Amino acid sequence: xxxxxxxxxxxxxxxxxxxxxxxxxxxxxxxxxxxxxxxxxxxxxxxxxxxxxxxxxxxxxxxxxxxxxxxxxxxxxxxxxxxxxxxxxxxxxxxxxxxxxxxxxxxxxxxxxxxxxxxxxxxxxxxxxxxxxxxxxxxxxxxxxxxxxxxxxxxxxxxxxxxxxxxxxxxxxxxxxxxxxxxxxxxxxxxxxxxxxxxxxxxxxxxxxxxxxxxxxxxxxxxxxxxxxxxxxxxxxxxxxxxxxxxxxxxxxxxxxxxxxxxxxxxxxxxx
Amino acid sequence: xxxxxxxxxxxxxxxxxxxxxxxxxxxxxxxxxxxxxxxxxxxxxxxxxxxxxxxxxxxxxxxxxxxxxxxxxxxxxxxxxxxxxxxxxxxxxxxxxxxxxxxxxxx
Numbered sequence: 001x002x003x004x005x006x007x008x009x010x011x012x013x014x015x016x017x018x019x020x021x022x023x024x025x026x027x028x029x030x031x032x033x034x035x036x037x038x039x040x041x042x043x044x045x046x047x048x049x050x051x052x053x054x055x056x057x058x059x060x061x062x063x064x065x066x067x068x069x070x071x072x073x074x075x076x077x078x079x080x081x082x083x084x085x086x087x088x089x090x091x092x093x094x095x096x097x098x099x100x101x102x103x104x105x106x107x108x109x110x111x112x113x114x115x116x117x118x119x120x121x122x123x124x125x126x127x128x129x130x131x132x133x134x135x136x137x138x139x140x141x142x143x144x145x146x147x148x149x150x151x152x153x154x155x156x157x158x159x160x161x162x163x164x165x166x167x168x169x170x171x172x173x174x175x176x177x178x179x180x181x182x183x184x185x186x187x188x189x190x191x192x193x194x195x196x197x198x199x200x201x202x203x204x205x206x207x208x209x210x211x212x213x214x215x216x217x218x219x220x221x222x223x224x225x226x227x228x229x230x231x232x233x234x235x236x237x238x239x240x241x242x243x244x245x246x247x248x249x250x251x252x253x254x255x256x257x258x259x260x261x262x263x264x265x266x267x268x269x270x271x272x
Numbered sequence: 273x274x275x276x277x278x279x280x281x282x283x284x285x286x287x288x289x290x291x292x293x294x295x296x297x298x299x300x301x302x303x304x305x306x307x308x309x310x311x312x313x314x315x316x317x318x319x320x321x322x323x324x325x326x327x328x329x330x331x332x333x334x335x336x337x338x339x340x341x342x343x344x345x346x347x348x349x350x351x352x353x354x355x356x357x358x359x360x361x362x363x364x365x366x367x368x369x370x371x372x373x374x375x376x377x378x379x
Contacts (some may be wrong), residue, residue, distance in 0.1 A: 128330035
């Protein structure tokens with residue numbers, strides 16, 4: 001089993017400064033400040049609706065923040081032009097929650113797609129690279145199948161194979177363990193650790209799975225209602241006295257306090 | 273990344289230096305395939321290699337396959353650090369013959 005070894009550099013690869021993000025009038029993230037060091041596994045945790053997926057979208061440049069900046073190696077992606085963003089994205093891999101494979105292509109062709117689009121590698125090299133990644137994900141026999149023929153866990157692993165096909169410098173992974181059986185989940189955690197060690201990847205994982213986070217993270221950033229409560233090592237998170245973090249770790253259900261009049265008003269809005 | 277070739281016994285030694293990645297693995301591939309095309313067995317020397325990505329490893333896998341089909345040999349020598357971890361991660365240590373140093377290979 002691969003041990004978690006913090007071989008991270010202190011060089012900051014990603015800086016998120018004073019970031020606000022909103023959907024229309026609804027503020028989702030508020031004054032987020034976060035840095036990710038080169039070679040680090042940073043886990044972004046928080047309950048549903050805490051803003052972690054929005055932060056991921058902002059970091060990927062898929063959604064512009066309403067304020068603040070996101071620097072990759074000094075480049076502010078909020079101000080970057082198309083060519084700079086395109087170059088940056090070639091150094092990134094993204095594994096989406098459901099795999100996000102193209103349904104019209106076989107698993108193998110999905111995985112080869114980034115190489116065919118962005119490199120001039122020989123087709124023999126591309127095929128072997130694709131099979132190496134499929135082997136790594138225990139999907140060796142599934143190259144010729146269509147995505148619709150895979151289970152949820154297989155789709156997730158195939159998505160990860162495509163995300164790492166170009167050996168990216170930075171890997172973003174949205175909810176790696178969600179929907180997986182416990183054994184596959186542990187195997188995926190080990191794979192994430194191995195990828196970091198062997199390929200020196202910087203990995204940002206968004207999850208609400210505590211066990212997985214504590215296994216893989218060098219540091220954990222905890223979001224609550226759009227605010228960054230704490231960023232720290234696993235030990236620091238476990239020792240945190242903030243009630244929001246304690247509730248998250250102890251899986252304590254939120255005690256939702258309602259204003260009776262406002263609640264009734266919401267329920268009867270528009271009614272005669 | 274740079275590479276050069278020397279001769280050792282009946283082998284051509286392909287010395288890789290620095291980082292082999294998507295931007296330069298095609299050059300390594302051309303060189304490797306040319307050596308094999310000449311009917312020579314190869315030792316790929318990793319002693320001064322600091323990084324190799326999967327395009328580099330795929331190139332060596334293709335080379336090994338050609339070598340096997342033509343009764344030639346392809347060894348990897350002096351793999352250590354991150355390149356060795358890549359070989360182990362991809363389980364290619366079960367496919368390639370790894371030796372500690374070029375000089376460990378006898379006729």
